[in-house]
Amino acid sequence: MGLKDVFLQHPERRYIMFGGGGGVGKTTFSAAAAYWLASQGKKVLVFSVDPQASLTDIFKRDIFGKGPVQIMDNLWAQEIDADSHIRTYQQEIRQKILDMYGLPAVPEEIENYIQAASAEPAMEESAIFDAVVDVVMKGDYDYYIYDLVPLGHALYYLSMAKVYDEWINKITKLREEMREYEDMVSRLRREKENEQDQILNELHYIKNRINTSAGILTDKTKTAFFFVVIPEAMVINDTQKAAQLFAQFNVPIAGYLVNRVIPRELLDQNIPEYLRRRIAMQDQHMGDLRTAFGDKVLALVPEMERDVTGLATIKKLAAIMFA
């Protein structure tokens, strides 16, 4: 079964993700899949959740932080600008503090906290994943193609979502208990009802956001996760480990796509020993891949003769991927 059949057999899978180690071709494959789906008449948004996004390079269009940009018929691309997203968000928090307490300026201690929180390494990922919820919830497109962050970050995010969920359940419970004490005092003092607990509302909101973004990653019917691998020992090892972890987090793994396979036709030509050895090495690793992932290996994509940038080469690549 090929990649095309998987897409044709499962039209309900609307969230398509390409994950893999750094530099294996996630962005390239995301762009090619988006191109193919768009040329089939589907309305597609391909977007990057990687702070070092490269959709701009592949489409040769400056789309960074500009919202969805139309690339061609049915195809839009988006790169989320995490920094500006965080700056806007910080400003909203500051404004809220000023409005709530009628202050002329944010107290120094609070301002320091805002600054420190934003310097946390997890901030960027959280901000992007949070922005993705908005993008996906609008539901304007038939397909959403995620150009994912390298494996480590995606795993981090998934485990984070699980921990956060439990954590937020706990503090929501604490908050509700606090609420009971408040109500008790009100009853004893025969005061009227307490006003709504704003913090409790915020906690419910946060829980909802985290669950939505993690929920998409683990949705068995609507999500298809593809690993991109290259036939090299280390990449295959990493992918096997990651696949196990992803499975533990219930990510629905739809298949494996092998990139940068040296064309075997070269063997008929007069090629240097160096290239013959590399082909032999790849053959061995391809065997490993087949043993490890069986018929879930859905496509073999050759090492291209030039960089995949611009629609013409993307089209060529898509034709190979979806043969």
Next chain:
Amino acid sequence: MVEQKKPQGEKSWLEAIRETIYGMAAHDMSRAALRTRASMEHLFILITMGDLLGIPILPPYYSLRLLPYVVPQIATWKRRMLREKDVADAMF
């Protein structure tokens, strides 16, 4: 709240009895409840704003959302957290 003017003698008399009964029966209870409530408030800020004391707990992106609501408590909370011998004291 306490210093309200009472228009009628009878009403204020009833009010006085009500407050006396409240004072005898329920005041201690509500004081204890408020104390517990305040401790929980501090615990709550600790687990959401732990970064302020150098204890990162909540993902910072979301803890910022809660920050505006706890601004007034932060000064007293820090004092309390640094005074208490054991953080668990604040829990019970």
